[in-house]
Amino acid sequence: MSPGNGAPPLLEVRGLRKHFPLRGGVFQRTHAWVRAVDGVSFDVYPTETLGIVGESGCGKSTLARLILRLIEPDAGTVRFGGEDVRAATPPRMKRLRRDMQLVFQDPYASLNPRLTIEDAVAFSLIVHGTPRAEARDRARALLGRVGLDPRLYGRRYAHELSGGQRQRVNIARALVLDPKLLVLDEPVSALDKSVQAQVLNLLQDLKAERALTYVFISHDLNVIEYVSGRVLVMYLGEVVETGTADALAQSPKHPYTQALFASAPSLDPDHRMERPPLAGDPPNPIDPPSGCRFRTRCAFAMPRCAQAPPTLLAVGARHEVACYLYEAEATVAAPAC
Amino acid sequence: MAITTTLPRELDAVAGAPMSYWRTVGWRLARDPATLAAGAVLVLIALSALLAPWLAPYDPNAGSIRLRLAFVGAPAHLLGTDEQGRDMLSRLLWGGRMTLVAGLTPVLVAFVLGTGLGVLAGYVGGLTNTLVMRTMDIFYAFPAVLLAIAISGALGPGLPNTLISLSIVFVPRVVRVAESATVQVKGLEYIAAARASGAGVGAIVRHHLLANVLGPILVFASTQVSLSIILAAGLSFLGLGVTPPAAEWGLMLNALRQSIYVNAVVPALPGVAIFVTSMAFNLLSDGLRDAMEIRA
Numbered sequence: 151m152s153p154g155n156g157a158p159p160l161l162e163v164r165g166l167r168k169h170f171p172l173r174g175g176v177f178q179r180t181h182a183w184v185r186a187v188d189g190v191s192f193d194v195y196p197t198e199t200l201g202i203v204g205e206s207g208c209g210k211s212t213l214a215r216l217i218l219r220l221i222e223p224d225a226g227t228v229r230f231g232g233e234d235v236r237a238a239t240p241p242r243m244k245r246l247r248r249d250m251q252l253v254f255q256d257p258y259a260s261l262n263p264r265l266t267i268e269d270a271v272a273f274s275l276i277v278h279g280t281p282r283a284e285a286r287d288r289a290r291a292l293l294g295r296v297g298l299d300p301r302l303y304g305r306r307y308a309h310e311l312s313g314g315q316r317q318r319v320n321i322a323r324a325l326v327l328d329p330k331l332l333v334l335d336e337p338v339s340a341l342d343k344s345v346q347a348q349v350l351n352l353l354q355d356l357k358a359e360r361a362l363t364y365v366f367i368s369h370d371l372n373v374i375e376y377v378s379g380r381v382l383v384m385y386l387g388e389v390v391e392t393g394t395a396d397a398l399a400q401s402p403k404h405p406y407t408q409a410l411f412a413s414a415p416s417l418d419p420d421h422r423m424e425r426p427p428l429a430g431d432p433p434n435p436i437d438p439p440s441g442c443r444f445r446t447r448c449a450f451a452m453p454r455c456a457q458a459p460p461t462l463l464a465v466g467a468r469h470e471v472a473c474y475l476y477e478a479e480a481t482v483a484a485p486a487c
Numbered sequence: 488m489a490i491t492t493t494l495p496r497e498l499d500a501v502a503g504a505p506m507s508y509w510r511t512v513g514w515r516l517a518r519d520p521a522t523l524a525a526g527a528v529l530v531l532i533a534l535s536a537l538l539a540p541w542l543a544p545y546d547p548n549a550g551s552i553r554l555r556l557a558f559v560g561a562p563a564h565l566l567g568t569d570e571q572g573r574d575m576l577s578r579l580l581w582g583g584r585m586t587l588v589a590g591l592t593p594v595l596v597a598f599v600l601g602t603g604l605g606v607l608a609g610y611v612g613g614l615t616n617t618l619v620m621r622t623m624d625i626f627y628a629f630p631a632v633l634l635a636i637a638i639s640g641a642l643g644p645g646l647p648n649t650l651i652s653l654s655i656v657f658v659p660r661v662v663r664v665a666e667s668a669t670v671q672v673k674g675l676e677y678i679a680a681a682r683a684s685g686a687g688v689g690a691i692v693r694h695h696l697l698a699n700v701l702g703p704i705l706v707f708a709s710t711q712v713s714l715s716i717i718l719a720a721g722l723s724f725l726g727l728g729v730t731p732p733a734a735e736w737g738l739m740l741n742a743l744r745q746s747i748y749v750n751a752v753v754p755a756l757p758g759v760a761i762f763v764t765s766m767a768f769n770l771l772s773d774g775l776r777d778a779m780e781i782r783a
Contacts, residue, residue, distance in 0.1 A: 215679070218683050220679055220682055220683060243685070244685040244687075245685075247683060247684060247685035248685065251683060251684070252679075252680065252683045254676040254679070254680060255676075256676055259675045259676045259677065260675075260676035260677050260680055261677055262677045262681075262694075262695050262698070262699065263508075263699065264508055264698035264699055265694070265695075265698075270677075273681065273684065273686070273694060274684035274685070274686075277681075277684055277685055277686040277687075277690055278684075278685060307508070320680075323680065323684075327684065327685075
């Protein structure tokens with residue numbers, strides 16, 4: 151949980167950038183770039199849960215795929231356990247993949263319709279050289295652990311399961327290699343509220359049991375607050391604020407974070423905030439605003455916001471915000487990350 | 488966390504033996520009367536072609552000058568005789584062999600080659616995709632009949648050349664379907680999950696990709712069989728396919744064409760045979776397509 155206890159970070163992300171080319175015309179020339187992830191840096195410490203929150207289209211899923219090197223970044227580094235993931239040779243990469251796994255958002259597209267679920271889970275083990283029978287046994291045991299009785303469900307196909315059940319299979323598939331880090335890309339967004347709670351509780355139990363480290367991506371602030379120790383707020387491919395879940399919930403600094411919390415429905419009248427709600431849609435990531443990318447929707451925008459992008463400044467213990475409003479109260483110069 | 492709160496009765500239902508995909512497809516096919524009928528017709532045609540040496544009452548190439556264009560139902564000649572007095576039943580049985588070979592082989596070749604090329608182009612993408620697909624476009628730009636005639640014309644008549652030219656006609660079509668199916672499946676998350684688990688390209692293609700693209704490709708290829716039969720018969724009709732005196736339905740149709748005013752029924756027989764066979768293949772592929780559309 152606590153980054154300050156001296157343990158080195160499990161995952162170090164520095165200046166990660168991915169711009170997707172938009173091609174068109176006869177010769178497939180690149181005429182524009184989508185700036186999906188633009189200079190994102192953060193650390194994840196062993197056994198903590200880092201929540202990443204932001205509107206859809208802000209680059210969260212791209213970030214997840216960049217961390218796992220499912221797509222190659224344009225710039226920046228990802229270090230896992232001190233090792234540069236981008237520099238790993240194919241055999242080394244295969245070994246590294248056992249330690250970092252991904253749970254996908256869409257429970258329907260993420261399971262092969264032609265495999266039984268025990269085969270889907272066992273596949274990863276077989277890829278890493280486990281004998282077939284043993285792989286199947288381990289897959290069945292894990293299916294049981296995530297709440298799917300292997301005797302009832304092991305030989306079934308994905309289309310015979312509900313969304314929540316499929317997501318349990320996805321979790322089992324990610325865990326079967328005994329990873330240290332689990333990147334969860336909107337793991338409960340496609341599920342009903344009641345099923346969400348069950349899956350979230352399962353994830354919390356598994357984390358405690360296996361001393362897992364989570365990077366939990368979601369657009370749902372309630373979910374993020376529930377699971378995360380630390381939270382990273384993203385806007386149009388950039389980090390605008392990072393801090394503990396409590397600090398962010400109690401005193402969000404960045405106008406975007408404030409707006410996010412204001413727009414999240416709360417059942418407690420005492421916790422309703424009277425802040426300006428967020429107007430309009432996020433600008434197009436093909437041509438983001440100059441300077442601070444949030445300025446076009448920000449109630450406090452100043453002329454200088456258009457000139458240069460603000461950097462992350464420390465405004466409290468492990469609380470950083472990228473906004474000119476807090477320059478005066480910045481406690482110490484933030485480390486350049 | 489207790490989630491197994493289902494009632495025992497429902498548990499039993501869940502425990503009912505789940506069927507694999509292909510077993511479900513087979514089960515559905517067996518319950519479709521049109522497909523069953525088409526299948527039965529095809530089995531009958533295939534068997535009669537296969538057993539032609541034993542079933543045929545006469546030598547298909549032995550004619551009799553005195554018995555030309557006998558009517559259907561003539562004594563000793565059940566389906567009459569052709570313009571050279573050869574027994575029509577024998578010729579139809581023997582001709583079925585040629586027609587089935589000419590119909591199925593090019594599609595089979597195209598299925599194998601086209602799937603390979605299409606999956607390669609779709610999965611690798613980039614320059615490989617451009618090279619393969621644009622090359623296929625060149626062939627695709629010509630109408631099927633024209634292309635078949637042009638290639639057969641260049642290669643010369645004969646069964647092997649017919650098979651080569653028809654294969655060239657069908658490969659690009661299958662490649663297109665295989666490529667688009669591959670591109671679509673490749674973008675799905677279970678492929679990304681397989682990559683994230685550390686699986687290599689070979690394992691992903693074998694276990695995750697092929698199983699999901701072969702279905703649509705198979706359905707498409709099956710629709711092409713009837714076209715291939717008609718094209719093969721067409722080439723023979725034009726004198727570019729099987730050479731006389733071999734019995735082949737298209738060739739028989741051409742030879743009997745001039746006799747249509749003398750005896751209208753006998754010249755129609757090879758046409759009926761072509762029609763029934765290609766129709767049966769069409770019905771079968773329709774049934775296959777319906778049976779393979781399994782989505783909860």
